[in-house]
Amino acid sequence: xxxxxxxxxxxxxRCERSLLAVHSPEHAFxxxxxxxxxxxxxxxxxxxxxxxxxxxxxPGFRDGYLRAACVLIGALQTPExxxxxxxxxxxxxxxxxxxxxxxxxxx
Numbered sequence: 001x002x003x004x005x006x007x008x009x010x011x012x013x014r015c016e017r018s019l020l021a022v023h024s025p026e027h028a029f030x031x032x033x034x035x036x037x038x039x040x041x042x043x044x045x046x047x048x049x050x051x052x053x054x055x056x057x058x059p060g061f062r063d064g065y066l067r068a069a070c071v072l073i074g075a076l077q078t079p080e081x082x083x084x085x086x087x088x089x090x091x092x093x094x095x096x097x098x099x100x101x102x103x104x105x106x107x
Contacts, residue, residue: 002079003041005086006072010037012088013068025060029091032057032064040072064089 010033017030039045054062067089075082 006037006040009086009088010034026091028058028060029064032061033068036065036068
């Protein structure tokens with residue numbers, strides 16, 4: 001069932017990304033997280049990437065991808081220790097969500 005949790009991990013990143021400005025570093029961060037999850041779910045993606053592909057991505061994307069890869073690789077190495085939801089990394093210096101009515105909003 002780890003595959004389901006990896007899928008959820010990517011979906012959470014996609015939802016977070018949808019709340020952010022397209023060209024923001026935080027948007028790129030969550031896109032990197034989503035990419036790392038997608039790569040594990042579809043093993044055919046990795047072999048098609050060229051050498052240095054990650055170096056050509058934005059710093060926010062790289063940071064999100066690498067942080068997510070650490071979480072996901074850890075979960076794959078010790079799946080018996082995954083007892084709950086995998087925590088999706090937060091971007092560095094992310095603004096705290098604000099409560100507007102009964103809804104949390106990221107700005």
